[in-house]
Amino acid sequence: MSQAPSADDLDRLEAFFVERGAPVFHEVSPLADAVTITMLCERDYQPFEFTSVLYRPIGEGAHGFLGPPDREAREGGSAAVPRARLVGAGEAELFAQTSAAGWREVGYGDFMLEFGRIHADTEGLHLFLAELEGQAIAAGAVSLHDGVAHLAGASTIPEGRRRGAQLALLDARLRHAAAHGCDVALMGALPGSSSQRNAERHGFRIAYTRVKWRLPGRDLPADLPHA
Numbered sequence: 650m651s652q653a654p655s656a657d658d659l660d661r662l663e664a665f666f667v668e669r670g671a672p673v674f675h676e677v678s679p680l681a682d683a684v685t686i687t688m689l690c691e692r693d694y695q696p697f698e699f700t701s702v703l704y705r706p707i708g709e710g711a712h713g714f715l716g717p718p719d720r721e722a723r724e725g726g727s728a729a730v731p732r733a734r735l736v737g738a739g740e741a742e743l744f745a746q747t748s749a750a751g752w753r754e755v756g757y758g759d760f761m762l763e764f765g766r767i768h769a770d771t772e773g774l775h776l777f778l779a780e781l782e783g784q785a786i787a788a789g790a791v792s793l794h795d796g797v798a799h800l801a802g803a804s805t806i807p808e809g810r811r812r813g814a815q816l817a818l819l820d821a822r823l824r825h826a827a828a829h830g831c832d833v834a835l836m837g838a839l840p841g842s843s844s845q846r847n848a849e850r851h852g853f854r855i856a857y858t859r860v861k862w863r864l865p866g867r868d869l870p871a872d873l874p875h876a
Contacts, residue, residue, distance in 0.1 A: 653685070654682070673863070674862060674864075677860050677862060678702075679858060695862065697863050698860070699859070700837045700861070701838050701855050701859075702837055703836050703837070703849070703854060706832060706834075707798065707826055730781075731781045733820065741765075744768070745763075747785045750804075751807075761802075773793055775792075775793065775822075777821055777825075779805075779809075779817045779821075781814070787818055789801075793826060796831050796833065797833050798822070798835070799834075801836065836853065
């Protein structure tokens, strides 16, 4: 975003994906130089997905954390409340299976199962599970880099929804990021989605809308998991 791209820049980006046998696509911020869009159109790329990129301050002096769900207080402690925690040693497969179960009904179960297994070996990525009465019902990740926490990949298994699991995961990941020196958190969500609305209710604001571009005829999955 600091300068206009050149044809050589796009050539190198395309080569990076091609050499690894991966589909070629670009994620473009509206803050990028306008020539970027012109160059992509000249190469026959087409937009295929929009993402709201959201942010919020965290850490000391920031607006308060989310806090635990208040269902226990409202119901005299009669309802179980999900608790989120870091994934422990030997729990990578549990994380992957839980994550996949949350995405299976929308067609991304197999993809997220393999992706979840890769997560366990990804440097700087911290994995979380939300549990209800000792059973994992939701999963999410946060990547920490240079004071920025990127929340991604959160999902809840169908039978565990509407119990506060995502609230617990969001709170735990924000606290974890602040404890590791981060002062800004970011996440992505489909524009107008429940994920975006939930994030905005808890202090996130839209920074910009990102557009993904691909070459026509390529079989790329749209609407991949975000937060």
